[in-house]
Amino acid sequence: MTLHTTTSLPQWQRLAALGAALINRPLIDIVGERDRYQHFSFVCEGILVDFSKQRLTDEALRALCALAEQLQLPAELARLMDGAIANTTERRAALHTALRAPAVRRPAAVREEIELELARMEGFVDALRDGRTRGFTGRAIRHVVHIGIGGSHLGPEFALDALLAYQESTPRVLFLANIDGHAIAETLRGLDPETTLFIVASKSFATKESLVNATSARSWFLERTGRADAVADHFVAITSNSAAAGAFGIAPRSIFSMWDWVGGRYSLWSAVGLPIAIAIGMSCFKEMLAGAHAMDQHARAAPPERNLPVLLALVGIWNLNILGAQSHAVLTYDRRLRMMPSYLQQLEMESNGKSVRTDGSTVDLQTMPVLWGGEETNAQHAFHQQLHQGNRAFSVDFIACARPAHAHAEHHQWLLANCLAQSEALLIGRAGEGDAVLAAHRTLAGNRPSTTIVLDELTPRRLGALLALYEHKVFCQGTIWQINPFDQWGVELGKVLADAIHPALGDNPAHAHDASTQGLISHLKRQTDLGTP
Numbered sequence: 001m002t003l004h005t006t007t008s009l010p011q012w013q014r015l016a017a018l019g020a021a022l023i024n025r026p027l028i029d030i031v032g033e034r035d036r037y038q039h040f041s042f043v044c045e046g047i048l049v050d051f052s053k054q055r056l057t058d059e060a061l062r063a064l065c066a067l068a069e070q071l072q073l074p075a076e077l078a079r080l081m082d083g084a085i086a087n088t089t090e091r092r093a094a095l096h097t098a099l100r101a102p103a104v105r106r107p108a109a110v111r112e113e114i115e116l117e118l119a120r121m122e123g124f125v126d127a128l129r130d131g132r133t134r135g136f137t138g139r140a141i142r143h144v145v146h147i148g149i150g151g152s153h154l155g156p157e158f159a160l161d162a163l164l165a166y167q168e169s170t171p172r173v174l175f176l177a178n179i180d181g182h183a184i185a186e187t188l189r190g191l192d193p194e195t196t197l198f199i200v201a202s203k204s205f206a207t208k209e210s211l212v213n214a215t216s217a218r219s220w221f222l223e224r225t226g227r228a229d230a231v232a233d234h235f236v237a238i239t240s241n242s243a244a245a246g247a248f249g250i251a252p253r254s255i256f257s258m259w260d261w262v263g264g265r266y267s268l269w270s271a272v273g274l275p276i277a278i279a280i281g282m283s284c285f286k287e288m289l290a291g292a293h294a295m296d297q298h299a300r301a302a303p304p305e306r307n308l309p310v311l312l313a314l315v316g317i318w319n320l321n322i323l324g325a326q327s328h329a330v331l332t333y334d335r336r337l338r339m340m341p342s343y344l345q346q347l348e349m350e351s352n353g354k355s356v357r358t359d360g361s362t363v364d365l366q367t368m369p370v371l372w373g374g375e376e377t378n379a380q381h382a383f384h385q386q387l388h389q390g391n392r393a394f395s396v397d398f399i400a401c402a403r404p405a406h407a408h409a410e411h412h413q414w415l416l417a418n419c420l421a422q423s424e425a426l427l428i429g430r431a432g433e434g435d436a437v438l439a440a441h442r443t444l445a446g447n448r449p450s451t452t453i454v455l456d457e458l459t460p461r462r463l464g465a466l467l468a469l470y471e472h473k474v475f476c477q478g479t480i481w482q483i484n485p486f487d488q489w490g491v492e493l494g495k496v497l498a499d500a501i502h503p504a505l506g507d508n509p510a511h512a513h514d515a516s517t518q519g520l521i522s523h524l525k526r527q528t529d530l531g532t533p
Contacts, residue, residue: 006482007364011067018060019322027055027447028428044308045294045465046456051315053427054449055323061305064314067480068304073313076479077299077472083107086475087263087486088358094486095259096266096471097296100289100464110261117257117271124236124256125277125285128171128197136230137194144173145187146275147217148201149209150491151264152238153177154346155467156275158339159268159288162463165336165405166280171197173275176217179209184216193224199236201272203258205244208495218249238271263486265347266471284460291464299472309472315451316473317480319395320369326392330373333400333419336458340399341373344470351474351485358484367481369395377418388425388444396450398423403457423450 006012022030030036031053040052040061051061068074080086086094098106103115127133131140146156157175160167167173176187198217202210214235221234228249236254237245245255256271268276269289277285299309319325330341352368374383387394400419404412429446432439455462478485501513504521505528513521 048454065304099269100292136233142195152201155268158343201238205241287460288464291461292468295465295468312473313476325395327370338375357482
């Protein structure tokens with residue numbers, strides 16, 4: 001696609017004019033239009049996305065969809081799924097959609113290897129869950145510790161937190177990501193090496209956090225068993241560097257592939273999803289794949305005006321670039337989705353938190369807003385004060401499930417009531433009461449837009465569709481901003497500098513650092529030498 005200055009496009013100029021006309025119009029007047037909900041709500045794969053509380057008119061929505069057509073979003077989505085080079089700086093395809101497609105719909109270049117790895121996963125999971133796979137002493141595996149970081153950690157942990165109702169009691173899956181020693185100490189506390197299996201997920205098998213944690217886990221295992229030969233029965237790798245995994249002591253039969261055409265934050269659909277499949281079973285994992293594939297097909301085929309990922313992306317662009325929202329809140333009214341803000345922080349901010357276009361030039365507008373959020377209704381007694389009476393512009397996604405996985409109907413009714421009440425309060429506000437001073441303090445201005453997303457129920461299939469919805473939103477926004485959502489060069493510098501600082505904190509002399517960093521190194525070394533906690 002030929003690059004151009006996005007803000008110079010006629011459709012962009014039209015959107016800017018529409019936004020300027022709407023920004024001062026009371027939102028309640030816009031929302032009060034006849035048949036508003038019917039015109040601005042859309043459903044796919046059991047997921048309702050309601051834009052009726054957004055500062056949008058029919059004309060503005062048509063203009064956004066025209067922008068999508070002008071930038072060829074439908075064609076770009078098709079190219080992505082067909083295996084075109086999407087990661088332009090590393091010259092790679094981004095074929096996470098192929099991982100969840102039926103074999104006949106996968107690009108031919110990757111069809112067989114995906115099928116082979118999926119079959120290997122299924123065999124491994126079934127044998128582990130039915131007790132055929134055991135530890136080196138013949139005891140059943142009771143705990144699985146998944147070691148990864150970033151995409152190879154957040155996706156699987158979020159999925160298991162969301163699908164707790166589908167999990168069996170054993171084996172129990174634990175997650176270890178942070179390099180902080182407190183994390184591994186807490187994870188390993190009370191575990192039995194004879195009944196514990198470790199999964200190390202690292203594409204390069206050199207990611208510092210994962211390798212340090214894996215090495216410490218192996219030392220813990222050897223100290224308690226004295227059996228170096230048993231490492232092969234208790235460690236599994238998911239990597240593209242099978243040689244390094246083998247040198248670590250992992251048997252070839254226990255090394256699963258992580259391909260360079262799947263980015264970490266898009267990898268839970270691959271063997272990185274092994275802990276998900278272990279916990280919920282391979283049939284449920286395949287349901288997740290099926291739900292995501294259904295959303296892929298919708299994203300590929302539906303016109304922009306009825307395409308949920310495209311619309312979610314366009315409304316995000318509208319709020320950030322046209323109306324000036326400074327951050328984006330994701331508020332989950334279902335405890336099972338409490339990790340979703342953290343998951344989306346990585347998916348969206350690592351993908352689109354960039355200022356360079358694919359041709360190397362500077363982006364001419366703001367990209368990815370700061371994404372934050374939390375578990376509701378807890379957050380209503382915390383940062384909702386900022387939402388209702390603060391003076392910063394923001395956008396909001398409310399996310400809820402119509403049907404719970406528990407029998408506490410009254411609780412669920414109150415939860416949904418709070419979800420709808422918060423979006424309505426942001427819309428209508430409240431006039432303060434009492435004398436002039438007190439009334440000013442009690443006034444809620446309202447006039448704040450939001451999107452509400454409702455799943456009919458939270459099943460593996462629905463979760464797969466929900467995650468794919470946001471993945472395609474990210475790609476569409478990256479296309480509009482003309483940036484590459486599949487690399488992450490901003491992650492690298494801190495890792496390089498940590499390699500230089502690490503020896504300086506030990507016995508080796510410090511390398512040249514800025515005066516502030518050098519002073520902090522010296523302070524920490526003095527504290528360590530003194531034995532101060």
